[in-house]
Amino acid sequence: NAGVMQNPRHLVRRRGQEARLRCSPMKGHSHVYWYRQLPEEGLKFMVYLQKENIIDESGMPKERFSAEFPKEGPSILRIQQVVRGDSAAYFCASSRLAGLSSYNEQFFGPGTRLTVL
């Protein structure tokens, strides 16, 4: 009964490099959410995706950040030209919506801790 999988668990990048974070949702889940947790701060929503579609990206920085959830394979959060301020824990959550009238339980992965040197 595998939960949400994220890799890598820890990622170190130098300023200007690219960071790619992967998320495999729980079996049977087709909705993926990315959140960021800055040091000593709460979790902040970034983006919500379904297979091959971005549903809500209102929390994504306008530049350097992108996300995808292809038909096959994991969801990817990509950060180009990383800066020190990108250092944070990035969490992926997945859910299985039963319908518009149902509430939405999100299950989180263990996170990827990004450190930008």
Add this chain to the structure above:
Amino acid sequence: TQLLEQSPQFLSIQEGENLTVYCNSSSVFSSLQWYRQEPGEGPVLLVTVVTGGEVKKLKRLTFQFGDARKDSSLHITAAQPGDTGLYLCAGEMGYAGNMLTFGGGTRLMVKP
């Protein structure tokens, strides 16, 4: 300003004591979820409350959703050192499938 205000931010108590954590907002939520997060790990879902006035129990933990669905509380009876951790409330607004808005968290330490 946080949409969801959690209080207290920090709580240090002795084993056996009771405690209550509050999660308050001026906004109405369609559902509210409580999570617990250990250092270096992701949040683990404890409970989801959906109906105004709803009360759910999970062993020594009691969760309540306010009648107006704007606030919630978590009460722990006879706290144990194993309860130590970061407790997060998260609300979902509007239609199901929307993002979660998290409170700032309550860091609980239970001393033996």
